[in-house]
Amino acid sequence: MTDRYSIVDFREMKKEKKQIAMLTAYDFPTAQLVDEAGVEIILVGDSLGMVVLGYEDTLSVTLDDMIHHSKAVVRGSKRSFVVVDMPFLTYHINEEEALRNAGRIMQETGAQGVKVEGGVEIIKAVRAITSAGIPVMGHLGLTPQSAGQLGGFKVQGKDPRVARKMIDDALALESAGAFSLVLECVPWQLARVITEKVSIPVIGIGAGKYCDGQVLVYHDVMGLFTGKRPKFVKQYVDARSEMVKGVQEYMKELKEGMFPAEQHTFTMTEEVLEEVLKE
Ligand code: KIV
Secondary structure, three states: OOOOOOHHHHHHHHHOOOOEEEEEOOOHHHHHHHHHOOOOEEEEOOOHHHHOOOOOOOOOOOHHHHHHHHHHHHHHOOOOEEEEEOOOOOOOOOHHHHHHHHHHHHHHHOOOEEEOOOOHHHHHHHHHHHHOOOOEEEEEEOOHHHHHHHOOOOOOOOOHHHHHHHHHHHHHHHHOOOOEEEEEOOOHHHHHHHHHHOOOOEEEEOOOOOOOEEEEOHHHHHOOOOOOOOOOOOOOOOHHHHHHHHHHHHHHHHHOOOOOOHHHOOOOOHHHHHHHHOO
């Protein structure tokens, strides 16, 4: 069995200026193909809520949902480092609960790390989790779990006060032991400053090209999600159209009597059939 990527590899990649690729996956077959393609980090994001479970936002996603899907992703991957989003309110109440929930994710799924949204407000929780030896990835900028408080899904850090706080948050996460952080929907200049200021790898999404790596949602990349697509998304394949065509072709053949054909069918001898039909 080959080893999975580790946080040491990501630190090296930052030093060597090699881009880190991160993509979401929420199930076994997707994890298999993302892993096979060579993606270094798979994120079981709580975007699960929207792209897989059909919720409006990430707030309805539970710890049990995340654990259920993450187990399948870990089973489907061999090389990728699997990071699991800690859902809304599973790390905010107190440090003990944060550690207990992070511990459940690690023990029950076999994932390699957890991701949490926020800066200094959650730093005690981050410290408690990293102190137990669990790799933590931070998430700053547009943090969907607190989109209500941020005034919606908007670019973060255009205002100097917010930008300065984001820099402080990034430094606080680094000193609390986070191994990496995601910057979402941030002006590229600010992302560049943060990437240069911290020694841990910064993974961008809508944060320009000066980060140490990028993350996208699998369903956006493949064209599988029909909801609103943010400006920072690049769709690489129109898989949805191909899939609809596949379903239509199946229906057409079925209704025209072309499927199932002989090669899809099992047979029995006449003698056996006669035996079956005997009174
Ligand atoms: O939940 C998610 O998919 C995420 C990424 C967009 C970073 O947090």
